Amino acid sequence: MFGRSKIKLCLPDKPSLLPRFVRLNRGRHAVSSLLEQVTRQMAPSHMTSTVFAHYPWSFAAPAPAIWPRHYVIGAFLPGTTPPVALYAVVSGEGLFPPLGMRDSLPFWLARTLTSPMTVVIDAKREAEIRHWCKLLQRMLIAGRPALSSNTLPLWEGLRDARCEADVEIGSEHGVDAMPWMEWPGCIRNEETIWIWRQSRYGKVIESQKMNRFE
Template sequence: MLKDFYPRVVITACLPDRPAIQKRFERNRRLTQRFEAQLQQVNAQLAPSLLTAPAWQRYPWCFVMPDQEANRRHFFVGAFIPSSVTPNVALYAWVNESWLLRQLLTRESLPFWLSRALVPLLHGGAQPHQLEEVRKTCRLLQRAGQPGRRGWNRHQPDPLPELDEQLRAVRCSADEEWEEKHGVDAMPWRDWPGCIQNVDTIWLWRQSRYGKVIEAQIINDLGHPIKV
């Protein structure tokens, strides 16, 4: 079930139609530039998928990526579409280690929901209405981080249950192929999520619409990927 992301996080959408951050927000713009540079290296080092069906070649990856330049322990966390399919498409939040460790204790964490938010872009290209749908989803997820969701209009129904249903719906070919019985419930790495404290490692995985882990790999210090 889609729950609050507390404390609130800021979700940045890197989409092809316009810059992720306006120039006047210089600090955030530099952060996004760092993220995009690291993501470019991840795409270059990404191992071929173990899944040969074209539908899964396009499917988004979830990620946990240490910010290599942050003085304190911070991470980029989110989802991206492989650059071989659609370049420059990713959703991320910049979070501290303690927040992330708590968040990753649940199978359906923020990266899972952001990967589902990207699914509308898998078919028909990145049309304006599809890009706006992705941004709207990000805004709703971001507002879910407000304590008790006080940001909602109290005279209107809470939109999160409807958003939960929407993000779990069959929305692409991969969703049609994988049933609830496919995949596994737990991450394949020992001591997850505590193992993310190895700051030289980037963690990548894919989840079905049921939240099941379908495949995963790690990249050590942006070196050679290790499939698991």
């Protein structure tokens, strides 16, 4: 489970807004470096419509530079350098079963970044993101099921938030399973960064993997 994980907001122009704790600088630098590498190495998207230019990507990778035997998972909004991102550092013990679900934490973090599709995070948009993150964090700490009666309004609100890209992607688009063998256990490979996009229905519509040491 992700109950002890802290969801963090990474805004490239406002580093002082991040939570402060002992390993913050090292963790922030490691995640920023990882995402900068991702944006450099990403292959061109096969989704060529301009409405997908800022559609969020989810990501997962080992995080030995932050904590041993931990992983960083989250979502980022392309179009900024470094990308605006939401992420959590999680223990390998509780990571794999929930990450194998269609509506895993990276999916919900991507939905949090979904609307409106803009690279400008103004004060109002930042407040909205922080509001959703607080609610998600409470759900993680409580360990409540994703579809319980108490949490259903949260999930419905995030899933129903729509942007132009969401309008173009129907429930029939995408696939139900990740394209990688032994997912999510395959992310134990410290040489690889895994990124993917999901529709609001949870289906995988695009995916890539890259060598983190190139």
